[in-house]
Amino acid sequence: MTFTASVSKFLVLASCLFLSRAAPAEKDLGKRATLATIYSTCKHANTVALTFDDGPYMFESGIVDTLNNAGIKATFFVNGDNWDCIYDDPLPTYLKKAYNSGHMIGDHTWHHYDLSTLTWDQIHDEMWRVELAMMKILGASPAFMRPPYGSYNDLVRQASAVRNQSMVLWDFDSGDSTGSTVAQSEQAYTNLINQKPSTVIALNHETYQGTAQQVLPFAIQHLKAAGYKFDTIAGCLGMNPYHSFNTPSTRDLDVLNVPRMDLSWT
Numbered sequence: 001m002t003f004t005a006s007v008s009k010f011l012v013l014a015s016c017l018f019l020s021r022a023a024p025a026e027k028d029l030g031k032r033a034t035l036a037t038i039y040s041t042c043k044h045a046n047t048v049a050l051t052f053d054d055g056p057y058m059f060e061s062g063i064v065d066t067l068n069n070a071g072i073k074a075t076f077f078v079n080g081d082n083w084d085c086i087y088d089d090p091l092p093t094y095l096k097k098a099y100n101s102g103h104m105i106g107d108h109t110w111h112h113y114d115l116s117t118l119t120w121d122q123i124h125d126e127m128w129r130v131e132l133a134m135m136k137i138l139g140a141s142p143a144f145m146r147p148p149y150g151s152y153n154d155l156v157r158q159a160s161a162v163r164n165q166s167m168v169l170w171d172f173d174s175g176d177s178t179g180s181t182v183a184q185s186e187q188a189y190t191n192l193i194n195q196k197p198s199t200v201i202a203l204n205h206e207t208y209q210g211t212a213q214q215v216l217p218f219a220i221q222h223l224k225a226a227g228y229k230f231d232t233i234a235g236c237l238g239m240n241p242y243h244s245f246n247t248p249s250t251r252d253l254d255v256l257n258v259p260r261m262d263l264s265w266t
Contacts, residue, residue, distance in 0.1 A: 016085035036160035038152075040169040042199035042236035048228045049199075049236045050074040050219070051170065052206040053108055053146065054177075057083050059212035060094040064101055066212075070220045072230035073102050076206065077146040077168075080110035080130045083207045092137045099138045104232035104241045106168065107131060107145035116153045123159045131163075139248040143240055144168050144233055164243065168233050170203040174215060182210040189219045193226045199236065200228070 042049055052063060055078050067074050076098055080086045086095070099105055109115065109126040118126070127145060134140055145160055146168045160167050172192050174185045192200065202219070204211050223230070234241035 016081045016087055033158070034161040035154060035157040036165060036167050038157070038167045038169060039201075039233075039237060041171050041201060042231070043238055044229075044231070044236050045198050046227065046229055047199050047236045048223050048230050049201045049233050050204065050216075050230065051077060051146075051168070051202060051233065052204050053077045054079055054082055054112065055206040056086060056091040056095045056098075057207045059209060060091075060206050061097055063206055063212050063216060064094070064098045064103065066216055066220070067103065068101055070224075070230075072220065073104070073232045073235065074230070075104040075106060075144075075233045077106040077108035077144075078130065078134075079108050079112050080133055082108075082112040086130075086133050086137070095137055099140065104144075104234055105134060105138065105140065105142065106233065106241075107134070107142045107165070109145070109148055112148045114149055114151045115147050115156045116151045118155075120155050120159065123156055124162075127159055127163065135246060136249050139246045140241075141243040141245075143243050166237075166239070168201070170201045171197070172200050173203045174211065174219075176208045176211045176215065177205045182214045185211065185215045186218045189215070189222060193222055196226075201233070201236075 050067075050072070052060075052074065053076075055076055060076070063074075076095075078086065078095065084091060086092070095105065107127055107130045110129040111126060113122075113126060115123050115126065131141060134142055143165055144167070145163075145165050147156055150169050152167065157167065173188075174180065175188055176185055180188065192202075200223075204216070206212060220230075232241060
C-alpha cells in the first residue's frame with residue numbers, strides 16, 4: 001500500500017473513530033420549548049411507505065436494485081457508526097445509489113443509542129454527526145429523523161424541533177430485528193394485508209440478508225397485488241424530505257480539525 005493510500009485509509013477510519021467533529025453549540029435555546037411532530041402513519045390513503053433502518057450496510061445496494069426494478073421508492077434511516085461506518089467504502093457509494101435513485105434518506109443518529117437515556121448535548125451530537133455525514137456524502141440535509149428503538153422523550157423532540165425536523169415511527173414491524181425468521185416476517189406481512197389497513201409505515205432493517213433478499217420481494221409482490229401504492233415517508237405525508245442541498249464535500253477534512261474528542265459518555 002502506498003503512503004498516500006495509507007493516509008487516506010487512516011483518515012476514513014478516523015472519521016468514525018473520532019465521530020467526525022463535535023456538534024456546534026445551540027445558539028437559540030429558547031427553541032427547545034418546541035416539540036417536534038411525530039408521525040406513525042401516512043396521510044395519503046392506500047399507501048405503503050417501506051422503511052429500512054440501521055444502514056448503510058452491505059445489503060443496501062441489492063435492496064435498491066429490488067426497489068428500482070419494482071418501480072417503487074422507499075426510505076432509509078441511516079446511522080453513522082452502528083453495524084458499519086458510514087464513511088467506509090463502499091458504503092458511501094451505496095448511499096449515493098439510493099439517494100440518486102430517488103429513495104429518501106433520513107437521520108437515525110450516529111451510534112444507535114437509546115436517545116431517551118442521553119443528555120441534551122449528547123442527543124444533539126448524535127443527530128448532528130449523521131447530518132454532517134449526509135451533507136458531505138450526499139449534499140442533502142434531512143428533514144426527518146427516526147429515534148433508535150422508537151424511544152424518545154421531550155429532550156429528543158426538542159432536539160429535532162431545533163433542526164426543524166419531524167420524527168417518524170411506524171405502524172407495522174416486520175419483526176426482523178427482534179428475531180423473526182423469514183417465514184415469520186412474511187406471515188406478518190400476510191396478516192397485515194388481510195387486515196386491509198388504509199395506510200402502512202413498515203419497519204424493516206437493511207442489515208438482515210433475509211429481509212433484503214427474501215422478505216422484501218415477498219412484501220412488494222403481495223402489497224402490490226392488494227392494490228397498495230408505494231411512496232417515501234415524505235411523499236406519503238406530503239412533505240419535503242430535505243431542508244437544503246449543497247455540493248458534497250471531502251469528509252476527511254473534519255478529522256484534521258477536531259475541536260474536541262470527548263468520548264467519556266460513549
